[in-house]
Amino acid sequence: KAGVTQTPRYLIKTRGQQVTLSCSPISGHRSVSWYQQTPGQGLQFLFEYFSETQRNKGNFPGRFSGRQFSNSRSEMNVSTLELGDSALYLCASSLEGVASGRSGDTQYFGPGTRLTVL
């Protein structure tokens, strides 16, 4: 079974631009979560999508948004890029995510998209 895929793997943008990142979950997984990883703040949760609905959101400004399609693929968008948005953006998929009452609904991560904002 194929793992989580993310495109593109690398991006270079300038301040003020916007960017869209894509994530394809493991087949059969319905939940997709996004995380931002930076040297200063570590790994931080952005949001989770399940059945095309945002179920949970981390503490990020409204410039960060996302969506999920009917095939569970997800995109996240960052508008008006700032230097501080430079990070590794990781996508993770799980079977049911927040809909599962089981603590062990494991999240499997993709290789990440490394975004550099100049």
Place this chain on the structure above:
Amino acid sequence: AQKITQTQPGMFVQEKEAVTLDCTYDTSDPSYGLFWYKQPSSGEMIFLIYQGSYDQQNATEGRYSLNFQKARKSANLVISASQLGDSAMYFCAMREVNNAGNMLTFGGGTRLMVKP
């Protein structure tokens, strides 16, 4: 207060020896899961092992085992017979089922370096 604390920023271990990576956590949710992930320099987070708060036995997966001490709120990862390929960042993470949905809260990580 930090929800997940990893007190060892970096560690060295000799190849073929065992190593323990520490993780302590803080939650009021009675239903939670603890996860360990490995992140090589390539960046991908690789799932290693999971322990549920209601699990009576410590989890094991091949060379990985989790030393779960619920009363002390610790979930240390033990890697037996270290290999050069084990050199990576290791993250402990927690999912609080009732308090935080599917969100994983991560510790700051431990960089493990295996010496030949």
